[in-house]
Structure formats: structure tokens, C-alpha cells
Amino acid sequence: MKTLILWFRRDLRLSDNPALRAAVDVAETVIPVFIHAPEEEGQWAPGEAARWWQHESLASLADRLAESGSRLILRRGSTREVLADLLAETGAEGVYWNRLYEPALVERDRSIKQWLRAEGHEARSFQAALLVEPWAMRTGKGEPYRVFTPFWRAFGKRGSPRSPRRKPGTLRPATNWPRSESLQALGLLPAVRWYPRLASCWQPGEAGAEAALTRFLDRGLSSYHEDRDRPAVDGISRLSPHLHHGELSPFQAWQRVSERLAAQAALTQGGEAWLRELVWREFAHHVLFEFPHTPEAPLYERWADFPWREDHQPLLRAWQRGETGYPIVDAGMRELWHSGFMHNRVRMVAASLLVKNIRAPWLAGARWFWDTLVDADLANNTMGWQWSAGCGADAAPYFRIFNPFTQSRRFDGDGAYIRRWLPELARLPDKALHAPHEAEASLLQAAGVRLGKDYPRPVVDYRESRAAALAAAKQLR
Numbered sequence: 001m002k003t004l005i006l007w008f009r010r011d012l013r014l015s016d017n018p019a020l021r022a023a024v025d026v027a028e029t030v031i032p033v034f035i036h037a038p039e040e041e042g043q044w045a046p047g048e049a050a051r052w053w054q055h056e057s058l059a060s061l062a063d064r065l066a067e068s069g070s071r072l073i074l075r076r077g078s079t080r081e082v083l084a085d086l087l088a089e090t091g092a093e094g095v096y097w098n099r100l101y102e103p104a105l106v107e108r109d110r111s112i113k114q115w116l117r118a119e120g121h122e123a124r125s126f127q128a129a130l131l132v133e134p135w136a137m138r139t140g141k142g143e144p145y146r147v148f149t150p151f152w153r154a155f156g157k158r159g160s161p162r163s164p165r166r167k168p169g170t171l172r173p174a175t176n177w178p179r180s181e182s183l184q185a186l187g188l189l190p191a192v193r194w195y196p197r198l199a200s201c202w203q204p205g206e207a208g209a210e211a212a213l214t215r216f217l218d219r220g221l222s223s224y225h226e227d228r229d230r231p232a233v234d235g236i237s238r239l240s241p242h243l244h245h246g247e248l249s250p251f252q253a254w255q256r257v258s259e260r261l262a263a264q265a266a267l268t269q270g271g272e273a274w275l276r277e278l279v280w281r282e283f284a285h286h287v288l289f290e291f292p293h294t295p296e297a298p299l300y301e302r303w304a305d306f307p308w309r310e311d312h313q314p315l316l317r318a319w320q321r322g323e324t325g326y327p328i329v330d331a332g333m334r335e336l337w338h339s340g341f342m343h344n345r346v347r348m349v350a351a352s353l354l355v356k357n358i359r360a361p362w363l364a365g366a367r368w369f370w371d372t373l374v375d376a377d378l379a380n381n382t383m384g385w386q387w388s389a390g391c392g393a394d395a396a397p398y399f400r401i402f403n404p405f406t407q408s409r410r411f412d413g414d415g416a417y418i419r420r421w422l423p424e425l426a427r428l429p430d431k432a433l434h435a436p437h438e439a440e441a442s443l444l445q446a447a448g449v450r451l452g453k454d455y456p457r458p459v460v461d462y463r464e465s466r467a468a469a470l471a472a473a474k475q476l477r
């Protein structure tokens, strides 16, 4: 009777789970295990919001396994020691898992595989989190990609991604289940109970991912290409946390969208735009895998000595609290604090204000996002911040600095997004809402807004700070 350990990590699903599928195909008994070992993730152990998600998602996975006749064994401690104990306790012949690509985890997994094999155990890992392995993509010169468009073209030439794997039926229970810790004992939930509001915004777990995907296919896909930049419109998929925690595989998402595209020609523009975004995720992982220094340092070394503003701390705090005096940015930062999420357009504008106008280091912004986003993902977050700071893959030229007021008028023209997150400005008319500091005093008075009291004046002057940023970049060259 063959027994295998299925090591769950960020693949918290039963459908399209190649490691689980393979284990069930060859073993009579499969022991599903999750090991909490945050210190093995180096500088980037999951942040607070992502840990809340992980807690909920593990609860959901445990329920699904129980429905299939199995269990989820939870342990904490050094992965190697936990696996050694479990192998001894269960008599399992080996361990199967799906691959992850963050630098610290690549190292850890490599050493676990070597150790298992040296001990005479079977150790197999599978491709599940990405449509294409990051090392499989190479330019004509045999180098890694640093620009998205050629990556996208090369991706297109590879043909369609494989079909998702079937969910196993009933799982045979172990005769003697090993001991499991309680979910609470893992200590994933932050000590300060700020997180209950997240539960009103999200449904972590495989069923929640399925519901979010179906909802997007029915309601968002057809107009995604038009609505994806408008933060007040329900026009995006909000699948990023589900994809990050592996409750939905990119293969499942790709197939479901492609099926709709094939069935309804009207979906072509929206569907193709969405699949392209999904490939940005692949690109970000490719860049992280090939350039593992990038979570802490710029992709391009010449940006390493950028002269950040030394007295940025109080400005950084104002940005974190959504008190910059730039309404679109403050709305985004409050959305983030409330829901663990921020719309992509607003992420770009908020990041630009921090790194270019406030001139605080991009890593300070990346760390704040890391702790507050439910979808905090080392590849996507690093790419987003380095793109915004102009020092990363495919970054726009440095001199293209977002004007938050223009962005706000363009993408939130009627101010619905700002009014939702900044109720103190809700009574301002549209023409005053995007830049209250420029509004006539009578408009502010009529709306009951006292600048500096009810809502701050801009913490930095846009034009002056823009000029200072350009001068700083010039100095670097």
C-alpha cells in the first residue's frame, strides 16, 4: 500500500492541482499537509492581510478535503523537520508538491528535494501556478525578457496552455491519521483584530474563487477593455488574491475565458485584454525568477543610488493613512486599508505620487502594500513598484510622471470612487472634487469642507515636486 504526502503551499485547491492528481493516481493513501514556516520565506514572509486570507483559505480547504473523505494536517516549524516526522509517523514513501518561484522558496524547495532523495524518498514537484515555467522563456539572444510586449508575442507562439486537470473524486482516508495542530495554533491571524472588515469584502477559498470568476465572466468580461481603468466601476475580476493563494489556477482562468470567447464574438476585445493581463502575471514571475535581487534592489543597477528625499518619513505616514491632500490617492489608500485591495489604476497613481512626488523609496511603498494587500505577491508587487519608480522591467521613461489630478478627472470623472472612500469630500461638486485646494472658497464652504481641518492640503506641491524629481533623476545620470 503506497502512501504519499501531499505538501500544500500556495495551491489551496483540489481542482487542477497536478501534484494532488499525480499522488492520487499512484498512491492508495494521500496525506494532505500544510506546514507554516514563515521564516523560510526570508524578508518576505506573508504580510498581515495575506495571512488573514491564508487562515480563511486553509479553513475552506480543510472543509473540502473533509467532504472528499480526507483531512488537512496542519503543522508548524522547520519544513524539513516536519516532513521527516511525518514520513516516519506515516510510513509514506515520498512527498509531492506544486512549484513556487520566489527566490527564498526556490532555494528551500531545492534543498528539500535533494534531502528527500538522498534519504531514499520520492520527491516530485509539478507546474501549477504559472502557465509557462519562468526559465522556459528566452529572447532570440537566449536572454531573459525585460520588456513585456516581446514576452507576450513569444507567449502567444507557444500555443494554448494545457487543459485543467480533473479534481480527484473520493480520497481514501488514512488508517492512522498523524496529529494535526489547530488552525488557530498556526498564529496566522494578526494580533490586533483589525481584519474582520475584510470578511465583508471577500470569500477566500476555492468556492469563493469559482464564484468570483463566474461573476466576472457574466458581468465584467464583455466590457473589461473599457472599464478596467475606471475604479468606480465593477469592471475587473478581483481574482488576484485567489490566484495568489492558488485557489484558482491560471489554467482554469485561461480556459474559462477562452471558452466564453469562442462562444461569443462580442467578448473578443474584453477577453483578449484580460488574457493579456494574466500574462503580465507570468511576465512578473519570469522577471523575479531571472532577477532574484529585484524585491530589494532595482532591476537596473544605475538606479541604486537614486537620491530619495531624506525627510520622507512624515510624508510616507500621510500617504499610508490616506491624508496626502490628493483625493484619488487618498481614496485608494483608504480602499486598501478597508478592504485589503486597491484598483490597479489607483495603485499606479498612488505609487507614482509616493516615489516621484514625495520621493520616498519604492521599497517603503512595496513594504506597506505587502502588509496591507490580500493579494500581496512578491512578483507582481515588485514589478508594480519598480515599474512605478522607473527602475524596473518595462518601466515607462522616468520623465513620464502621473499627474494625480489629471488621472482623477480622466478615470473617475464623476468622482464616484472618491466620494465612496472620502465621505468628507462627498458634497463637493465634481469640478472641485479632484483638486479641492484649487477650488473657490465658496464651493468649499457650501460643501462644509475646511481645508487643513476636514481634509488636508497637498503634502507636496505637484509642480515643484515633479521638477525636483526630474532634477534628481538627472543628477543620477
Ligand SMILES: Cc1cc2nc3c(=O)[nH]c(=O)nc-3n(C[C@H](O)[C@H](O)[C@H](O)COP(=O)(O)OP(=O)(O)OC[C@H]3O[C@@H](n4cnc5c(N)ncnc54)[C@H](O)[C@@H]3O)c2cc1C
Binding pocket: 228, 236, 237, 238, 239, 240, 241, 243, 244, 274, 277, 278, 279, 280, 281, 282, 284, 342, 343, 344, 347, 348, 351, 369, 373, 375, 376, 377, 378, 380, 381, 382, 383, 384, 385, 388
Ligand atoms: C504598485 C503596484 C503594486 C502591485 N502589487 C500587486 C500585488 O502585490 N499582487 C498582485 O496580484 N498584483 C499587484 N499589482 C498588479 C495589479 O494591480 C493587480 O494584479 C490587479 O489590480 C488585481 O486586480 P484584478 O484581479 O481585478 O485584476 P484584473 O484586471 O482582473 O486582471 C486579471 C489578473 O491579471 C493579473 N494582473 C493584472 N494586472 C497585472 C499587473 N500589472 N502585473 C501583474 N499581474 C497583473 C492579476 O493576477 C489579476 O488578477 C500591483 C500593481 C502596482 C502598480
